[in-house]
Amino acid sequence: MTSLVTGRSLGLLVCMRCRATVRAIGEEQSACPRCGAPLFVRRPRSFSTTAALVITAAVLYIPANVLPVMHTHEIFSEEDDTIMSGVISLVHQGSWPIALLVFFASIVVPLLKLVALGEILLAISRGRVRHTTQRSRLFRIVEFVGRWSMLDVFALSLLASLVQIQSLATIQIRPGAFAFAAVVVLTLLAAQTFDERLLWDADTRD
Amino acid sequence: MSSVIVCHACDLAHRLDSLAAKARVRCVRCRAELYRTNDGNLDSVIALAATALALFVLANVYPLVALTVNGSTRMTTLIGAAQAFYEQGYGALAILVAFTAVVVPLMQILTLLYVLVPLRLGHAAPGQKVLFRLLTALRPWGMVEVFMLGAVVALVKLSAQAEVSPRISLIAYGLLMMSIAALTNATPGEQYWRWVSTCSGATRRTAPRRTATGRGTGGRE
Numbered sequence: 203m204t205s206l207v208t209g210r211s212l213g214l215l216v217c218m219r220c221r222a223t224v225r226a227i228g229e230e231q232s233a234c235p236r237c238g239a240p241l242f243v244r245r246p247r248s249f250s251t252t253a254a255l256v257i258t259a260a261v262l263y264i265p266a267n268v269l270p271v272m273h274t275h276e277i278f279s280e281e282d283d284t285i286m287s288g289v290i291s292l293v294h295q296g297s298w299p300i301a302l303l304v305f306f307a308s309i310v311v312p313l314l315k316l317v318a319l320g321e322i323l324l325a326i327s328r329g330r331v332r333h334t335t336q337r338s339r340l341f342r343i344v345e346f347v348g349r350w351s352m353l354d355v356f357a358l359s360l361l362a363s364l365v366q367i368q369s370l371a372t373i374q375i376r377p378g379a380f381a382f383a384a385v386v387v388l389t390l391l392a393a394q395t396f397d398e399r400l401l402w403d404a405d406t407r408d
Numbered sequence: 409m410s411s412v413i414v415c416h417a418c419d420l421a422h423r424l425d426s427l428a429a430k431a432r433v434r435c436v437r438c439r440a441e442l443y444r445t446n447d448g449n450l451d452s453v454i455a456l457a458a459t460a461l462a463l464f465v466l467a468n469v470y471p472l473v474a475l476t477v478n479g480s481t482r483m484t485t486l487i488g489a490a491q492a493f494y495e496q497g498y499g500a501l502a503i504l505v506a507f508t509a510v511v512v513p514l515m516q517i518l519t520l521l522y523v524l525v526p527l528r529l530g531h532a533a534p535g536q537k538v539l540f541r542l543l544t545a546l547r548p549w550g551m552v553e554v555f556m557l558g559a560v561v562a563l564v565k566l567s568a569q570a571e572v573s574p575r576i577s578l579i580a581y582g583l584l585m586m587s588i589a590a591l592t593n594a595t596p597g598e599q600y601w602r603w604v605s606t607c608s609g610a611t612r613r614t615a616p617r618r619t620a621t622g623r624g625t626g627g628r629e
C-alpha cells in the first residue's frame with residue numbers, strides 16, 4: 203500500500219455541508235461544531251438510496267421518452283409531441299444549434315446520468331479498484347450537467363402558458379412531461395445522495 | 409503551523425503548511441477543490457445581493473414574453489409559467505418550476521442579506537448557522553440560468569409560427585442570472601465561515617474597522 207492516509211484512519215471527519223475537518227469523538231454521530239450539520243464517516247445508506255433513485259429513474263426514462271409531453275391543438279391540425287419529436291421539429295425549422303442543445307440536455311444528459319451512475323454503483327458493489335480516477339471524473343461531469351435537463355420542463359411551462367389562444371391554438375401538457383421531470387429530479391437527488399468516498403474506499407483498503 | 413484538511417470527496421488527508429492569501433487547493437488524489445480563497449469582500453457581496461433582489465422584483469412584476477397571433481397578443485409572467493402547469497392538472501410540475509426558478513433564487517438572496525448585513529455590522533444574525541447550511545443545501549436547486557435557456561428554446565420554437573417578443577422581465581431575469589452567478593462565485597462554501605470567523609470577534613487578525621471585542625460599535629470607527 204502506498205502512503206495514502208485517509209481521514210477515517212486518522213479519526214477525522216469531514217462535514218458534508220461546510221467541509222470543515224473535525225476530530226471524531228467516540229463512536230457516536232455528532233454535529234459539526236462549525237455549522238451544526240450532522241457528521242458521519244460515510245453518508246448513511248448512501249449506496250442503497252442512490253441505487254433506489256437510479257433504478258426508479260431508469261424505469262421512468264421509458265415513459266418519459268415514449269409518451270407525448272405535449273399536445274398542440276390548432277384549427278386544422280392536432281399534434282402530439284414527445285421529447286424527441288420536439289427536437290426533430292426544431293431541426294425541420296432549421297434551428298440547428300437549439301435542436302442540438304435540446305437533444306443534449308433532454309436526451310443525452312439523462313441517459314448519461316443513468317448509465318454513469320449505474321456503472322459507478324456496479325463498480326462499487328463488485329469492489330473494482332481500477333479506473334477510480336476516471337469514475338470520479340465521470341461523476342463530477344454528471345453532477346455538473348445534470349441540472350440542464352430541466353431546460354425542456356421550463357420551455358414546456360412557457361409554451362403551455364403562452365399558447366392558450368382558444369380560437370387559434372392551444373398547447374396541453376401530457377403525462378410524458380411528468381415522467382420526464384421525475385427522471386430529472388430523481389437523478390439530481392441520486393447524485394446528491396451519493397457519497398463519492400465510496401468510490402475510493404476500495405482503493406484505500408489493501 | 410500546519411493543519412490537516414480531509415478531502416470531502418475521497419477522504420484523503422492533506423497537511424497544509426501554510427496558505428497564500430489567494431489560493432486554490434485541490435486534492436492530490438481526486439482533484440476535488442479543497443479550499444479556495446477569493447477577492448470577494450463582504451461589502452461587494454452585499455451590494456450584489458441587493459442588486460439581485462431589485463432584479464428579482466422586476467423579473468416577477470412585469471411580463472416575461474409576448475406572443476402575437478393574428479393580431480391578438482398574449483403575455484405571460486414568470487409565475488404564469490408555473491401556473492400553466494397547475495391549471496392543466498400538473499400541480500407537482502408547477503411546484504417544481506416555481507421552486508427552482510422563483511422560490512430558491514429569492515430564498516438565496518434574502519438569506520444572504522439577512523445573514524451578511526448583520527455580520528458586516530459585527531454581530532451574528534439569529535439562526536445564522538442554520539441559514540448558512542440552508543444556503544449550501546439550496547445551491548443545486550436554484551436554476552435561473554437553466555430557465556433562461558428554456559425560455560430561449562420556447563421562443564425559438566414559437567417564432568416559426570407566430571410573432572414572439574421578449575419583454576422587460578426576461579431582460580431582468582437574464583441580469584438576475586448573471587448576478588446570481590457572480591454571487592455563487594464570490595461565496596465558495598468555505599467563505600461564509602471565513603467571514604464568520606473574521607467578523608464575529610473570535611479572532612482579531614485581518615479585520616480592519618473592527619474592535620477586538622467584536623460587539624457594539626457597529627463595525628465602524
